[in-house]
Amino acid sequence: xxxxxxxxxxxxxxxxxxxxxxxxxxxxxxxxxxxxxxxxxxxxxxxxxxxxxxxxxxxxxxxxxxxxxxxxxxxxxxxxxxxxxxxxxxxxxxxxxxxxxxxxxxxxxxxxxxxxxxxxxxxxxxxxxxxxxxxxxxxxxxxxxxxxxxxxxxxxxxxxxxxxxxxxxxxxxxxxxxxxxxxxxxxxxxxxxxxxxxxxxxxxxxxxxxxxxxxxxxxxxxxxxxxxxxxxxxxxxxxxxxxxxxxxxxxxxxxxxxxxxxxxxxxxxxxxxxxxxxxxxxxxxxxxxxxxxxxxxxxxxxxxxxxxxxxxxxxxxxxxxxxxxxxxxxxxxxxxxxxxxxxxxxxxxxxxxxxxxxxxxxxxxxxxxxxxxxxxxxxxxxxxxxxxxxxxxxxxx
Amino acid sequence: xxxxxxxxxxxxxxxxxxxxxxxxxxxxxxxxxxxxxxxxxxxxxxxxxxxxxxxxxxxxxxxxxxxxxxxxxxxxxxxxxxxxxxxxxxxxxx
Ligand code: SF4
Ligand code: SF4
Numbered sequence: 219x220x221x222x223x224x225x226x227x228x229x230x231x232x233x234x235x236x237x238x239x240x241x242x243x244x245x246x247x248x249x250x251x252x253x254x255x256x257x258x259x260x261x262x263x264x265x266x267x268x269x270x271x272x273x274x275x276x277x278x279x280x281x282x283x284x285x286x287x288x289x290x291x292x293x294x295x296x297x298x299x300x301x302x303x304x305x306x307x308x309x310x311x312x313x314x315x316x317x318x319x320x321x322x323x324x325x326x327x328x329x330x331x332x333x334x335x336x337x338x339x340x341x342x343x344x345x346x347x348x349x350x351x352x353x354x355x356x357x358x359x360x361x362x363x364x365x366x367x368x369x370x371x372x373x374x375x376x377x378x379x380x381x382x383x384x385x386x387x388x389x390x391x392x393x394x395x396x397x398x399x400x401x402x403x404x405x406x407x408x409x410x411x412x413x414x415x416x417x418x419x420x421x422x423x424x425x426x427x428x429x430x431x432x433x434x435x436x437x438x439x440x441x442x443x444x445x446x447x448x449x450x451x452x453x454x455x456x457x458x459x460x461x462x463x464x465x466x467x468x469x470x471x472x473x474x475x476x477x478x479x480x481x482x483x484x485x486x487x488x489x490x491x492x493x494x495x496x497x498x499x500x501x502x503x504x505x506x507x508x509x510x511x512x513x514x515x516x517x518x519x520x521x522x523x524x525x526x527x528x529x530x531x532x533x534x535x536x537x538x539x540x541x542x543x544x545x546x547x548x549x550x551x552x553x554x555x556x557x558x559x560x561x562x563x564x565x566x567x568x569x570x571x572x573x574x575x576x577x578x579x580x581x582x583x584x585x586x587x588x589x590x591x592x593x594x595x596x597x598x599x600x601x602x603x604x605x606x607x608x609x610x611x612x613x614x615x
Numbered sequence: 616x617x618x619x620x621x622x623x624x625x626x627x628x629x630x631x632x633x634x635x636x637x638x639x640x641x642x643x644x645x646x647x648x649x650x651x652x653x654x655x656x657x658x659x660x661x662x663x664x665x666x667x668x669x670x671x672x673x674x675x676x677x678x679x680x681x682x683x684x685x686x687x688x689x690x691x692x693x694x695x696x697x698x699x700x701x702x703x704x705x706x707x708x709x
Binding site: 318426427431438439442445 | 619620621622625627628629630631634
């Protein structure tokens with residue numbers, strides 16, 4: 219029987235890691251991820267996991283050790299945030315290019331500078347092109363569920379890629395919420411055993427990971443990384459289906475909230491989806507047909523599916539919790555625009571899409587901010603005009 | 616050089632699955648200078664064998680007995696390290 223308990227996001231992720239019982243965890247603490255590793259280290263001390271747990275001197279070392287352990291054939295996890303992710307940068311790319319199924323919860327926190335410890339998505343957005351799979355969570359439950367599913371996705375024979383599971387710093391990581399924890403045996407059965415095809419420890423069949431590839435092979439390697447991403451959405455859905463059987467909770471590539479008959483809607487990532495759903499319900503009570511699309515799988519970006527889901531709307535707003543400074547708008551905005559431009563578009567139809575940058579460095583986003591976004595969309599639908607393509611929510615002029 | 620594979624045939628992540636295949640990589644083609652050993656000077660101290668970065672010193676019956684020219688890249692380290700100046704680097708004639 220699943221246990222219903224109140225826990226913080228960091229607690230819940232640590233519990234998921236306990237149930238996964240990885241062979242190796244190597245980590246370095248950073249706010250607001252610290253508690254994940256702290257709680258997990260208690261499980262190690264209490265003998266509740268068999269994990270080889272290593273505290274190293276930096277995130278660069280943490281990811282390097284994870285790469286070694288994963289190439290050796292272990293089931294490997296770590297966790298980080300913000301500067302920690304930035305510090306492990308060069309090895310983050312290497313984990314993906316070696317095709318190592320490492321699972322890493324990332325507690326989203328703004329990148330310096332100026333120095334800040336609160337939530338935004340600039341850290342994981344920076345790693346969006348690193349070749350990792352990225353799955354965003356809305357609340358404590360999803361952070362827990364996604365961490366468990368990530369193991370299966372990463373280790374799938376047709377995938378073998380590292381996965382970041384993100385949860386919003388403090389908003390999810392430190393807020394206590396009701397959450398359902400599966401039984402340990404169910405999680406163990408769900409993830410199954412991991413058997414690496416090419417272990418560095420297999421002296422009977424020695425292999426080389428990561429040889430030098432210059433102009434002769436580098437491009438083929440990158441082409442392969444591009445291709446494997448195409449298999450990921452199918453695997454994410456397959457794993458979600460199996461997960462539903464054990465948890466009764468449904469997951470997809472994204473979540474559509476009251477989208478079927480919506481006239482206009484917003485696209486959003488992470489915890490803000492929860493706030494926005496409340497606004498959707500309120501506006502629906504007032505008779506406005508509004509909807510919401512919450513992206514779960516950000517890398518690979520399910521472009522065709524999202525374009526299809528939005529294609530009946532008269533206007534779309536994309537909410538970004540990070541900026542690109544010199545790009546068209548926020549990173550999610552750019553993805554949505556590119557998707558709409560390229561896929562499933564009834565001929566001649568153009569949907570106006572606008573962008574709102576919000577919540578940088580933990581700036582609050584409240585119901586009124588989101589109401590304003592829907593009000594703007596309503597105006598765009600009525601006038602057929604976009605006043606401002608990219609706006610900031612909750613910033614002082 | 617073995618034929619270059621396309622991305623579909625390449626092992627996942629560019630992994631090398633065949634042990635010891637560096638032997639197939641003939642670094643000897645890089646050479647512009649060629650080491651030549653004078654058997655009258657050589658005392659078989661094995662300095663050249665230790666220092667050669669390509670394992671290109673051939674040893675037979677515990678004696679230095681020449682160079683594996685398929686892999687010797689002509690770097691001249693052996694000549695530099697030889698205590699008896701028994702190795703001379705000569706222009707490679709192709
Ligand atoms: S270093 Fe010189 S003397 Fe020593 S084995 Fe080599 S060639 Fe002979
Ligand atoms: S020239 Fe360089 S590669 Fe050739 S045998 Fe001497 S040390 Fe080895």
